[in-house]
Ligand SMILES: Nc1ncnc2c1ncn2[C@@H]1O[C@H](COP(=O)(O)OP(=O)(O)OP(=O)(O)O)[C@@H](O)[C@H]1O
C-alpha cells in the first residue's frame with residue numbers, strides 16, 4: 001500500500017491541503033528518453049528531468065516536433081519510454097502503473113471520440129473503464145463544468161470541434177484525477193470558448209488539481225501558468241516561473257564596433273546600460289520591450305561616433321520563442 005491517497009479518495013472539489021498525505025511532486029521525470037523505431041530512428045526525448053509540484057499549473061512549450069506530446073503520452077501510458085524513470089503522484093509508472101495511471105487524466109492532442117455516441121454515453125463509458133461505480137459517477141456535474149449540458153444527449157457527430165475537445169476534457173475528469181494533462185486543449189477553439197476553457201482550467205487548479213498543458217500560444221501560457229517548461233529537440237531547455245522566464249526573454253545585447261578609437265563613454269550613452277571595451281567596442285544591454293534599437297543608434301549618432309559594424313545577440317530561448325510565436329495567427 002502506498003502512503004498516499006488513491007484517486008478514489010480524491011475529489012476535484014476538495015482542497016489538497018491534507019498535510020502528510022499528499023506528495024510534494026505531482027510528476028517527477030528523470031532521464032526520460034524516447035527513441036521511436038522504424039527505419040529511421042527519431043530521438044524524441046533525450047534525457048528529460050522535470051519536476052511538477054503538486055498544485056502547480058505548468059505550461060509545456062516548444063516548437064512542432066519538440067517532444068511535448070511524446071512526454072505527455074508517456075505519462076498517459078500511450079507511449080512506452082526507452083529509458084528513465086517517471087513517478088506520477090509518487091507512483092512509479094512501471095512498478096505501479098495502474099495507480100500511476102489512475103492519478104492522471106489526459107486530454108490528447110488528437111480528437112479521437114466515437115462520433116456515434118453522445119457526450120453523456122462517452123463519459124459513462126470512460127467512468128466504467130476506470131472502474132468508477134455508478135453511484136460515484138459525476139456525469140452531470142462534469143457535463144455542466146465543460147458547458148455541454150445542452151448537448152449531453154446529442155450524438156457527438158453533431159458537435160462542433162471545440163465542443164468535441166470539451167468532451168475530451170470531460171472524459172479526462174471522470175475518475176477525479178488529482179492531475180490533469182492537456183495536450184493543446186485550445187487548438188482550434190474560438191476565442192470565447194478558449195476563454196471559457198481557461199476559466200475552467202483555472203477553477204480546477206484552484207480546487208487543487210495539478211495542471212500540465214501544452215500550447216503554442218505564449219499568451220495562453222502567460223495567462224494561465226505559474227511556470228513554463230520549454231522543450232526543444234527533445235531536451236528541456238528551460239523551466240522557470242512564468243514571470244522570470246518572460247523577463248529572461250526580454251533581454252538583448254547590441255555590440256557596436258566603432259570606426260575610430262574611443263577613450264571615454266559619451267554622455268548621450270549614459271542613459272543606457274552601456275560598456276566600453278577599448279579601443280573600439282561598445283556593448284549595450286537593453287530590454288526590447290522598453291527600448292527600441294533605433295533609440296540607441298540615435299544616441300550613438302548624437303555622440304558623433306561612426307559605426308563600422310554592429311551585431312545583436314539573443315539567446316537560444318529567444319530563437320525558440322520566435323519559432324513558437326511565429327506560428328500564432330495574428331488577432332487570434
Ligand atoms: N509514433 C511515432 N513514430 C515515430 N516518430 C514519432 C511518433 N510520434 C512522434 N514522433 C516524432 O517524435 C518527435 C516528437 O514528436 P511529438 O509529437 O512529441 O512533438 P510535439 O512537441 O508534440 O509537436 P507538436 O507541437 O507538433 O504537437 C517528432 O520528430 C515526431 O516526428
Ligand SMILES: [Mg+2]
Pocket residue numbers: 068069070109183
Ligand atoms: Mg504535440
